[in-house]
Amino acid sequence: QVQLVESGGGLVKPGGSLRLSCAASRFIFSDYYMNWIRQAPGKGLEWISQISSSGSSIYYADSVKGRFTVSRDNAKNTLFLQMNSLRAEDTAVYYCTREALTAEFSLDNWGPGSLVTVSS
Amino acid sequence: SYVLTQPPSVSVAPGKTARMTCGGNNIGSKSVHWYQQKPGQAPVLVIYSDSDRPSGIPERLSGSNSGNTATLTISRVEAGDEADYYCQVWDSSSDHVVFGGGTKLTVL
Numbered sequence: 001q002v003q004l005v006e007s008g009g010g011l012v013k014p015g016g017s018l019r020l021s022c023a024a025s026r027f028i029f030s031d032y033y034m035n036w037i038r039q040a041p042g043k044g045l046e047w048i049s050q051i052s053s054s055g056s057s058i059y060y061a062d063s064v065k066g067r068f069t070v071s072r073d074n075a076k077n078t079l080f081l082q083m084n085s086l087r088a089e090d091t092a093v094y095y096c097t098r099e100a101l102t103a104e105f106s107l108d109n110w111g112p113g114s115l116v117t118v119s120s
Numbered sequence: 121s122y123v124l125t126q127p128p129s130v131s132v133a134p135g136k137t138a139r140m141t142c143g144g145n146n147i148g149s150k151s152v153h154w155y156q157q158k159p160g161q162a163p164v165l166v167i168y169s170d171s172d173r174p175s176g177i178p179e180r181l182s183g184s185n186s187g188n189t190a191t192l193t194i195s196r197v198e199a200g201d202e203a204d205y206y207c208q209v210w211d212s213s214s215d216h217v218v219f220g221g222g223t224k225l226t227v228l
Binding site: 035037044045046047050059061062095100103104105106107108110111112113 | 121151153155157162163164165168169172174204206208209210215216217218219220221222
């Protein structure tokens, strides 16, 4: 079945940078929109970013706009999230998610998540 | 920006019916999706497009959406249904995915 595996999380100091990757397999990656979702410890889900199947259309949440950049490499079936100017409030588990083809904007597959901790 | 409001918690006895609401301005005009998240796990899509179930999701879970309220209903609740449930829509006015704050379902 569909597989999404995030990597690149870890501990980073405030103001620092981190790049998350999401390796996708067992589906035609280039056909699908992808989204990043995060969840702070003990909190709810927060949408971060959406990227279209070709990468030509990208949207960001206001909380990360100008600091985070989403991209994808369809040849390598990989989604990326470049996170700069990190703040303590960016501490969260970051999920890579696939948007369903036939159900408008629903997220039908999620990776296990990657923990990002921003702390001095 | 568009806001989705969910009650923080719902409690229900085993075998009874649990109803979890998701409120939003004219949410009936939007397509609502629901996710179940158990502790330490990633969320799972359980209802999409208001009332459709992905394969593998039991028929006990159903959804509806009208006016300003969408509802996730779980019939014949089991201990294994205990989880956090989130509603979600796409807000076309801001081009943002929007989640509700989540409801913790407790099975008594």
